[in-house]
Amino acid sequence: MLPPFWTTAEDDVEDPIGRRRRIILTLVIGGIIGFLMAGVWGPGSTLGREMRGDALLGEKVHGHLRGNAGFRSLQVVEIDREGIREAGLGPDQGHWEAGTLTVTFLGHLLADAVSRGEVRADDTLATHLPELAGSPVGDLTLTEVATQRAGLPRQLPGESARSIPAALFGIDPYAGTTPEKLLTEARELSLENPGVYAHSQVGAALLGEALTRAARQPDWPTLARVRLFEPLGMRETTIATSRDLIPADAVPGHRPNGHRVRASASSGAAPAGCCTWTTAADLGRYAQALLSGQVPGASALEPVADGTAPSRVGYFWLVSPGPKEQTLTWHFGGTAGSSSFLALDRDAGRAVIVLSNTSQPVDRLGAGLIADDKPPAATPNPMDLLSALVLVAVVVWTVRRVLAATRRSQLVRAALDFASVVLLTALLADWVTVPGWFHGLALGVGAGALLLGLRRGRELPWATGHPKADRVQVIISAAVLMVVLVLIVV
Known part of the structure; x- marks a missing residue:
């Protein structure tokens, strides 16, 4: 039996309820994969339990930290x-x-x-x-x-x-x-x-x-x-x-x-x-x-x-x-x-x-x-919250673009644009108020949407009407992604 994202468009027409289920299942699977990936790849620093020097002072520091997000050493x-x-x-x-x-x-x-x-x-x-x-x-x-x-x-x-x-x-x-x-x-x-x-x-x-x-x-x-x-x-x-x-x-x-x-x-x-x-x-x-x-x-x-x-x-x-x-x-x-x-x-x-x-x-x-007292909880980081909202918006936008695509060039652009935004938020946001696993979850859901796009793209033409304009738009999206990749590497 083929995985749900490899079924055909005819299957969707004959079984619209099954189509919705396949879409949801694919997004859930992608989200789980992204959540697991975030444990290794997700942005953010976390202070480990490695300790040197005065053990009592080290434990005191751990006790005073209300969460250890944002710290490395x-x-x-x-x-x-x-x-x-x-x-x-x-x-x-x-x-x-x-x-x-x-x-x-x-x-x-x-x-x-x-x-x-x-x-x-x-x-x-x-x-x-x-x-x-x-x-x-x-x-x-x-x-x-x-x-x-x-x-x-x-x-x-x-x-x-x-x-x-x-x-x-x-x-x-x-x-x-x-x-x-x-x-x-x-x-x-x-x-x-x-x-x-x-x-x-x-x-x-x-x-x-x-x-x-x-x-x-x-x-x-x-x-x-x-x-x-x-x-x-x-x-x-x-x-x-x-x-x-x-x-x-x-x-x-x-x-x-x-x-x-x-x-x-x-x-x-x-x-x-x-x-x-x-x-x-x-x-x-x-x-x-x-x-x-x-x-x-x-x-x-x-x-x-x-x-x-x-x-x-x-x-x-x-x-x-x-x-x-x-x-x-x-x-x-x-x-x-x-x-x-x-x-x-x-x-x-x-x-x-x-x-x-x-x-x-x-x-x-x-x-x-x-003061030998518990410090007050940190105030939410507005840039973190904004980054989380941007990611949610981009995931929704990517899903809609995939489902509404009428040509493969649109799917390619959706994938490139999604990758650019995910990587850019990983680079610029602090990921302290909003934990890094949220980023991985967004990555997984977006990846699930792109799996749907991979399935749909088999039956769509590359371009219709204005092929040169489609190519230019794809090139622009690819160039933006390359710039972001350079920033990540640097």
């Missing part, structure tokens, strides 16, 4: 008056990206430079970067920049323009940002909502360049190494201003959907944290120095301005009330393929560090650990 450090504990979860270990935690280094270097008399807190950027004289950016004070209340944009225009191609093609949006280009583009910037807290990588990069010049150091990495890393014994922390400086054991970054992300390297954007590589041990030394007050420029921890309510802000550090009548001093970090978090409960002498090699934020996990 984590490195966690917990410090209190009894000592320091460290646990690694997942398969990856080595040097981790610190991301925008780097700006806290910058805040301490500013406070240290003030204490040395190299700069004044109310100096303008133009005082130390004369290239900015006469521009709105040049009139900003160092304190305005360090408290993120300067009204500067998050990124330079060139970096923003490269952000979408970077996400699609895996290129580095900061590769072309040199100190010279930073200053040239900054001169043309206008300010929006000055006095309102808003994180700006541009401001951090400019402040880093200003402090470097004030200290008469050759570059920002040298300033950070001489003034902060070496005094604290952070010998494994490095700033990769070029790709050859990325550590050999650098933990590879990923998006939450499991797609590998290319690490950044830049001289101009380095103070903002695009390319800082460190270890849990080094950040543990940093946190201990912060708690003991032995860190250079310790006054950077003290709040001097309002942040986003109810937080206040020091030199880049955020100071917020905790859930158990605590006062938490903290900062997050992130790159295209990593996330990080460092929080201090200075009164209790406690600190928590979380490092991850996906861009799924770890601040909720870190906040739960420092």
Whole structure:
């Protein structure tokens, strides 16, 4: 007996009820196959049970995670008056990206430079970067920049323009940002909502360049190494201003959907944290120095301005009330393929560090650990929900196109278009709120529809009426699929 999708059109005419059953059965079989495939192929990262270091801390981390979707590997450090504990979860270990935690280094270097008399807190950027004289950016004070209340944009225009191609093609949006280009583009910037807290990588990069010049150091990495890393014994922390400086054991970054992300390297954007590589041990030394007050420029921890309510802000550090009548001093970090978090409960002498090699934020996990309380559930990711709706719509659209097709070229186009959308959503969506198996289920149902198309196509002509137009449409659909395949491979 032939499988149901190999029966003939005459069979459908003679048995319309059986036709509907065959269609439903084929779609169900395809859905089951897709669901099973998703266990192996479905997009998304999941933190496994592999564990190193302190087992109790590792189990505590697992207990605090409300689901582990979006994570591949984590490195966690917990410090209190009894000592320091460290646990690694997942398969990856080595040097981790610190991301925008780097700006806290910058805040301490500013406070240290003030204490040395190299700069004044109310100096303008133009005082130390004369290239900015006469521009709105040049009139900003160092304190305005360090408290993120300067009204500067998050990124330079060139970096923003490269952000979408970077996400699609895996290129580095900061590769072309040199100190010279930073200053040239900054001169043309206008300010929006000055006095309102808003994180700006541009401001951090400019402040880093200003402090470097004030200290008469050759570059920002040298300033950070001489003034902060070496005094604290952070010998494994490095700033990769070029790709050859990325550590050999650098933990590879990923998006939450499991797609590998290319690490950044830049001289101009380095103070903002695009390319800082460190270890849990080094950040543990940093946190201990912060708690003991032995860190250079310790006054950077003290709040001097309002942040986003109810937080206040020091030199880049955020100071917020905790859930158990605590006062938490903290900062997050992130790159295209990593996330990080460092929080201090200075009164209790406690600190928590979380490092991850996906861009799924770890601040909720870190906040739960420092408060020794379950973190709140994450809010739904709107892009995930949108991707799920798109997939449902595309599956329905594909089924309708298959059933309504009057020529084989339409079936070929339906198959190509379906493959393009499925692969593109696998690449771009995070697949955290909506699990990866949903993607596999959609793949299976769509594949079932295409099996129906394979059956119907045996009895349909290739084209009718306008064969050249049909060929062109098929070529366009095939070209789109090839582009998506290239994106997946890259």
